[in-house]
Amino acid sequence: MNDTAAPAQPNPGHGHSHGHSASTAALAIGAVGVVFGDIGTSPLYAFRETFASHHGAPGIAPDAAHIHGVLSLVFWSMMMVVTVKYVLTITRADNRGEGGSLALLALIRRASDSAGWTAPLVLLGVFATALFYGDSMITPAISVLSATEGLQYIVPGFDPWIVPTAIAILVCLFALQSRGTERVGKLFGPIMLTYFAMLATLGVMHLTANPAIILETINPVNALNFFITDGYTAFIALGSVVLAVTGAEALYADMGHFGRKPIGLSWLTFVFPALMLNYMGQGALVLSQTSPEATAALIKDPFFLMIPDVVRVPVIILALLATIIASQAVISGAFSLTQQAIQLGFIPRMNIEHTSATAAGQIYIPAINWALMVMVILLVLFFQSSSNLAAAYGIAVTGAMFIDTLLLAAVLTALWRWPWWKALPLVLVFLIVDIAYFGANLVKVPSGGWVPLAIGFVIFTLLTTWARGRKLMRERMSESALPLEIFAKSAKNSAVRVPGTAIFMASTTAGVPSALLHNIKHNKVLHERVIILTIDITDEPYVDPTTRCEMVDLGDGFYRAVLHYGFMEETDVPQGLKTMERCGGAFDMMQTSFFLSRQTLLPSQKPAMPLWREKIFAWLLRNSSSAMDFFKLPTNRVVELGSQVEI
Known part of the structure; x- marks a missing residue:
């Protein structure tokens, strides 16, 4: 869900945010x-953690049988x-x-909205989204911390500086988010290509x-x-082996940015x-030792000790650098996911800044950025080492993967009509x-696995x-709404008509918005052209x-009038109005006023939700961010009128 590779213009016919105009090979390199990035940094700690002692279970002996079994x-x-699951199946x-x-x-909700099993699936999908936020906090913490720990092999006595250095790197990473990832993103491909080539080379050196x-x-x-022995x-x-597939x-x-074939390729x-090759090289390195002492020393950090x-x-x-890129991918992925969730109605409106004039998908959400930074730093301070963080890592990922399988079952039967x-x-x-x-990760709950679960809940x-x-x-609001047709007939002779256009933003396509009622009640005027405008976010990107x-x-x-937008699109109302000349002619923003309703909640005699909710x-x-900012309305042409609602 990373936005670093999003293109200037999506393809409306296919919804691919990349447009896929580049060659498959170029897109594969970009991917x-x-x-x-996430799955690529796993060799730094996954093999090591599999042999460590966890949760009362003794560590695994690094002998030939166990190393072959783990590999x-x-x-x-x-x-x-x-x-099989992601590249060959789910990406379809x-x-x-x-x-x-x-x-x-x-996609599922649009295809089977009336089915009885849709509601539970929606909740599962929302929970998978919640788990992703937990993952987006732990990934930068464990990735940067594990790489920073490698500095102790360069600078003797660096141990006390590992945590402060990791925090400094993370603070810089989050501070740079507002500048956008377009320039940095151009370096991602070459750096990660070099990094993966380095992984393979190190592995081959020891495999020979x-x-x-x-x-x-x-x-x-x-x-x-x-398993038998x-x-x-x-x-x-298994709870540590799964660290090798985190990021799957x-x-x-990220399929929308590059396409299924380039990612698979x-x-x-x-x-x-x-x-x-790198994992097998780590195993070969450990097996090459003749003394138990040397083997025990190597298994504690085989990745860094395999480097000449x-x-x-x-x-x-x-x-x-690779861990910073992996962290960047997850952070910008959180921005992209948040934008989708806002459009689909699961998160309140937030201030979304576009950091590129050409790449529509490159966005920055300050509230998410700083909240993530605080949580990541707290995780680093709380767990202190990548080994401790490994106890918390994995449960959010495996939970999301489990939910993906359940959603896939709905796709196979309801959408693809498989028998x-x-x-x-x-x-x-x-x-x-x-x-x-x-199940293997649930054992981690007492020793740190509770953290992503608590964040998720x-x-x-x-x-x-x-x-x-x-x-x-x-x-x-719709219960007390007056039908617009009746209102229009009764209001045309009861209020003074003034020049210009008034656009009243409405959340639904039925009834009269409260802002229009309040305006005619208090000001007793109507503009020559009155438009009730609803923004409809569809279930398509x-x-x-x-x-x-x-x-x-x-x-x-x-x-x-209704303006339709996909859940990956920016809701720019003035831009959308340019396509709406049929509504009595073109819109002149200097002659157009926007009227918004701001609701205040009142306690109800029969509340429909518990008081705490x-x-x-x-x-x-x-x-929540104001509708004026979210819909990109001209600030000097907006009037807000308050109303009270009981729920």
Whole structure:
């Protein structure tokens, strides 16, 4: 969901934000720089953490049988989760080119809105969104912290400075977000290409001494023997093995920027081989030792210890740059997801700044940026090391992957109309894998896994409270709304008509907006041209510009108009009005006034929500960005009129 590669103009026919005008090879290279940052930094800590002791279970002995078993688990995890589930299956379920939980949710909701199972799926999709925010806090913390820990191999005695240095890097990273990622984004591709080439080279250097490890890795019997001989310890190890596939969901979320084929091409031909070569190289390095003491020392940090002294400094700096890029991808992904959630009605309006004049998808949301920065710094201060953070990492990712599988089941049966005998085996295989990983990560809850779950539940509560309160508020307002046709006939002779155009923003396409009622009540005037304008956010990422405007002439200078936008588009009302000349002629912004309603909530005798949720909704409503800023209305042409609503 990263916006660094978003293009100037989306393709309205297909909804691909990249437009896919570049060659497949060029897009594949771009995908390496943006999509694979998270999964690409996993070798820094995933293999190491699998052998460490966790949650009361003893550490795994770094002998040949266990190293072959772990490497086989890593390989087949990448094959099943990343390659088969995401690259070959889920990426085919696109919402006009866009991917990610919310895009998929919008697709399902549009196709089967009346089905009884839609509501639970919506809640699951919202919870997956909430979990993503937890992941977007932990990823920068663990990635930057793990790379910063590598500096101790360059500067002796650097240990006390690891946490302060990581925090300084993270503060700089978040402070630079407002400048946009366009310039930095151009460096992402070359840096990450070099980084993955470095991973592969380091792996090959150590594999030459033990090439047989390749066959042992791809042999699934080694993974099965690991479970047979170690049982519960092997199950606990799954919670660390899954660290090797964190970031797999980014393949789907970023699909709109690059397309399914370029992402699949870059994964299968470059990223996957580079990652596996490095993991196998780490295993070969550990197996090359003859003394137990040397083996025990290497298994504590095999990635950094596999780097030759002559290139240690540039390789560690390159790894640090890669973790910063991985963090950037998640942060800008959080911006993109927030924009979608705002448009789909799950998050209050926020101030969204566009950081590029040419790339529509490059946005910056100050509230999200600074909230993420505070949470990331708190996580670094609380956990102190990447090993401790690994205990919290994974549960949010595996939870989101599990939900993606459930959403995929709905796609297979409801959208693609697969027969159950065809869909069930595939879904069952994915569910077994997801449940195994999620179950192994649940063991992490007491030692840090509770953090992303707590963050997820808090955000889930906020999202559902806003959506519920917004729905109730619209219902209450529509209950007392006067039909516009009746109002137009009664008002034409009861108020003085003045020159100009008045646009009254309305949340629904039924009834008279309260701002219009208050205006005629207090000012006793009507403009020559009165337009009731509703902004409709569709369940598609983009709307064909030729169908953006919808208008009904009610006579006597009254019009009801609707502007349609996709959930990935910017709601620029003045720009949209340029397509609406049928509403009595072109719009002159200097002769047009915009009237907005600002609602104040009142306690109800029979509240439709618990009191604590009402208070949360009222707080969210008070702190939401003004409609004037969100709809890009000219500041000197806006009048706000207040109204009171009970929910």
